[in-house]
Amino acid sequence: MSLIVDNIRGEAAPTEALLPAATGSTRADSVFDSLRTAIVQGELAPGSKINEPQLSKLYGISRGPLREAIRRLEGCKLVEIKANVGARVIELDIQKAIEIYEIREALEGLACGLAAERASTADCVQLRALLTRHEAQIESEDGKRYYQKEGDLDFHYLIVSLSGNTRLFNLLCDELYHLLRLYRVQTSSQPSRPAQAFKEHHRIVDAIEERDAMLAELLMRRHIASAKATLLAQLDHDSELNPIGVGS
Amino acid sequence: MSLIVDNIRGEAAPTEALLPAATGSTRADSVFDSLRTAIVQGELAPGSKINEPQLSKLYGISRGPLREAIRRLEGCKLVEIKANVGARVIELDIQKAIEIYEIREALEGLACGLAAERASTADCVQLRALLTRHEAQIESEDGKRYYQKEGDLDFHYLIVSLSGNTRLFNLLCDELYHLLRLYRVQTSSQPSRPAQAFKEHHRIVDAIEERDAMLAELLMRRHIASAKATLLAQLDHDSELNPIGVGS
DNA sequence: TACAATATTATTGTCAACAATTTTTAGGGT
DNA sequence: ACCCTAAAAATTGTTGACAATAATATTGTA
Numbered sequence: 001m002s003l004i005v006d007n008i009r010g011e012a013a014p015t016e017a018l019l020p021a022a023t024g025s026t027r028a029d030s031v032f033d034s035l036r037t038a039i040v041q042g043e044l045a046p047g048s049k050i051n052e053p054q055l056s057k058l059y060g061i062s063r064g065p066l067r068e069a070i071r072r073l074e075g076c077k078l079v080e081i082k083a084n085v086g087a088r089v090i091e092l093d094i095q096k097a098i099e100i101y102e103i104r105e106a107l108e109g110l111a112c113g114l115a116a117e118r119a120s121t122a123d124c125v126q127l128r129a130l131l132t133r134h135e136a137q138i139e140s141e142d143g144k145r146y147y148q149k150e151g152d153l154d155f156h157y158l159i160v161s162l163s164g165n166t167r168l169f170n171l172l173c174d175e176l177y178h179l180l181r182l183y184r185v186q187t188s189s190q191p192s193r194p195a196q197a198f199k200e201h202h203r204i205v206d207a208i209e210e211r212d213a214m215l216a217e218l219l220m221r222r223h224i225a226s227a228k229a230t231l232l233a234q235l236d237h238d239s240e241l242n243p244i245g246v247g248s
Numbered sequence: 249m250s251l252i253v254d255n256i257r258g259e260a261a262p263t264e265a266l267l268p269a270a271t272g273s274t275r276a277d278s279v280f281d282s283l284r285t286a287i288v289q290g291e292l293a294p295g296s297k298i299n300e301p302q303l304s305k306l307y308g309i310s311r312g313p314l315r316e317a318i319r320r321l322e323g324c325k326l327v328e329i330k331a332n333v334g335a336r337v338i339e340l341d342i343q344k345a346i347e348i349y350e351i352r353e354a355l356e357g358l359a360c361g362l363a364a365e366r367a368s369t370a371d372c373v374q375l376r377a378l379l380t381r382h383e384a385q386i387e388s389e390d391g392k393r394y395y396q397k398e399g400d401l402d403f404h405y406l407i408v409s410l411s412g413n414t415r416l417f418n419l420l421c422d423e424l425y426h427l428l429r430l431y432r433v434q435t436s437s438q439p440s441r442p443a444q445a446f447k448e449h450h451r452i453v454d455a456i457e458e459r460d461a462m463l464a465e466l467l468m469r470r471h472i473a474s475a476k477a478t479l480l481a482q483l484d485h486d487s488e489l490n491p492i493g494v495g496s
Numbered sequence: 497t498a499c500a501a502t503a504t505t506a507t508t509g510t511c512a513a514c515a516a517t518t519t520t521t522a523g524g525g526t
Numbered sequence: 527a528c529c530c531t532a533a534a535a536a537t538t539g540t541t542g543a544c545a546a547t548a549a550t551a552t553t554g555t556a
Contacts, residue, residue, distance in 0.1 A: 075323020
């Protein structure tokens with residue numbers, strides 16, 4: 001068991017090499033991107049320490065821009081910094097995931113309602129096309145659940161962008177979605193009930209096509225609430241096993 | 249007229265002296281706080297450039313920690329950074345303010361509903377006491393609208409904290425509320441309809457006391473929506489004057 | 497005067513070294 | 527063996543200097 005714990009909480013380092021530093025972008029920006037994907041994809045284990053000398057050597061940069069990148073990660077809530085101690089990759093337990101889903105439910109409900117008010121006919125066509133495309137993908141290569149995960153996010157991505165609220169877009173797509181990805185990786189959770197989800201997606205597009213903002217918001221909130229319910233059930237199940245957080 | 253413009257957009261510097269660097273906190277943290285309040289209170293004019301040598305001299309620190317503070321400000325959406333060019337204080341036009349209010353409506357609605365589900369009886373008493381206290385303050389020193397502004401935020405602050413969702417609390421209190429303050433300073437907007445607002449506040453507390461989550465959410469959303477409506481009316485009014493953004 | 501190209505200045509990005517703090521290790525006492 | 531204390535190592539916080547880029551001023555020309 002301690003093997004697993006060590007694996008999860010160890011001081012894992014990302015396998016990435018240094019990037020060629022794309023023009024128009026500073027080193028701090030590139031290393032921020034690299035670190036973010038490293039964290040979100042689980043290469044930097046949750047709870048593990050961010051070692052500045054080690055990472056600066058790995059990426060071939062000095063600690064100055066690295067620290068700026070870390071400060072940006074802090075802004076995205078992907079690491080937590082304690083003064084004079086350093087940064088650690090965030091750990092998402094079920095409790096925190098539920099908090100995120102509560103927020104997501106409210107914000108994506110808003111986005112979906114706005115999308116229904118503002119989406120053009122062409123937008124609706126695009127939205128429906130995206131759904132059918134993903135559906136076909138799933139049916140053909142049934143084994144690879146991977147696409148379904150990303151496909152699901154594509155759908156939500158598009159709707160949020162149709163809301164026309166750029167701040168909302170940034171909030172969801174630049175912050176919350178990364179946290180969701182991280183949680184999925186940490187718990188290696190499969191997307192449950194794909195068939196049901198697709199049905200719900202189509203109902204949501206129906207509502208948007210009909211410019212029914214209230215219904216669109218309601219359906220999206222319900223759609224996300226059902227995912228949240230799965231988490232809640234898991235939380236209740238776990239707390240039944242360990243009544244007051246008693247470890248082994 | 250150019251006088252006003254210069255005053256608003258000039259490279260104003262905050263009048264703050266360097267802080268004694270509270271223990272347990274790094275210099276980057278203190279200067280982050282200083283800069284944030286300087287921006288929110290309008291001492292650093294919206295749109296003005298963040299000059300690193302100038303600010304580092306003013307605060308008596310080097311550019312390293314200053315840049316980390318700036319990166320944190322970027323995370324709070326208080327400044328915008330362009331690579332190789334630098335950071336500028338954000339400018340909030342009505343359009344952006346409306347986006348914020350849309351988000352705030354959804355999130356505070358959520359917070360209020362959760363508060364209704366989770367608040368203890370003592371919490372409700374505290375909430376009501378806060379209201380009556382502010383009411384008395386307003387009636388006594390009617391002239392000072394200042395208290396009403398902050399008092400209004402106090403009320404919302406408390407409700408958000410009662411939601412029990414810490415991420416929601418951080419999102420609203422550490423990010424959105426600062427932006428609201430900034431917008432109020434930028435437009436020197438007075439809180440409209442204080443009497444009506446107090447009535448709505450009491451109805452909201454009523455709903456929370458009765459553990460009526462749906463009603464509490466509805467009332468809070470409506471409460472914020474009416475503030476948003478004022479902005480929208482202003483936007484329509486302005487666009488009537490300058491049909492397609494024609495300056496003087 | 498107006499305009500374009502160039503030179504100058506200022507500012508940002510980056511680095512390597514030093515200071516301050518924390519963590520780890522070693523040692524001694526009970 | 528345990529725990530407390532002190533030295534050593536490692537890591538974070540900070541600084542000043544240098545390189546790269548952008549903004550500004552200057553000059554030349556039509």
